[in-house]
Amino acid sequence: MFIAILTFGFDSSLFANVDESLLRVFQWKNNRWENLGGTASLDDRTITVYADSLSHFAVAAVPVPGAVWLFGSGLFGLGLLRKRTAVA
Template sequence: MRKSLKLTCLFFLTLFSFSSNASLLSNPGFESGLTYWESSGGAAIRSNDDPSAYEGQNYLYGFDTPLFSVWQDVDLINKGFLPSEIDSGNFIVELGGWQSGWHSQQDSGQIHVRFFDTTMSQIGTTALPSFYSNNTWEEQSGLTNLLAGTRFIRYEFIGTRVGSGSNNDAYLDAAYLNVAAIPVPAAVWLFGSGLVGLIGIRGKLPPNGGSVHSAC
């Protein structure tokens, strides 16, 4: 019971620390197409009312492909973080986005984060569970510690078609990636207990209306 209470308090404390931070991603809602994103395997932009975008007009999907991915590299130094801050062990990463799909299809999407050093050698990775949703937007969100030595973070979304069909209906909108400091006592408790990769819930109403669920 006490551990559960500590976890709940830490979770909301960390969310508050992110509340004033804008996403480090550029064009996170794909309103400018795939600008700032690298892509492979037929990644495309959909503007449709079935479902409507979670926010804005556009969202990501896969056109006539069983597998697609998009990714964006974030340079932490260019974003204003100091090497001493990054390597302090007192920063946490929030990753997530809003996912949906086509009616009864089970095409699934998965959000990954990869950590790279100054030479762009990968030093770590984490991912949220693979997920699908039928015509409702659901938020997938997670927290993990920022690895010492990280200078670049890659946010990646991979869509996989399941079963028959042509398009890959793993949809993504309003992607986000944030980095923030947490209070030292909370950081010690979090990392000491091994509670990384915590899946979170955020109660955010859909700008465009319709059905939305937050998932954990």
């Protein structure tokens, strides 16, 4: 089995107000983005991850599940409000 330790550098200004524990590496695999996790350091501006294959990778900040729920609920509510306004 092929295992690589990959370290990516990133522009820390993109994640200036983000807790480093929220940073993740995603790999494009099987026609979808897979979350590989990773260990980030804002001071060094790097994130390290283990991968079993090479392809396209992306670094992103993943919000906590509660924030996703709140954001999704807000969008759902706006969608209902828009439908109600369009009918009236």
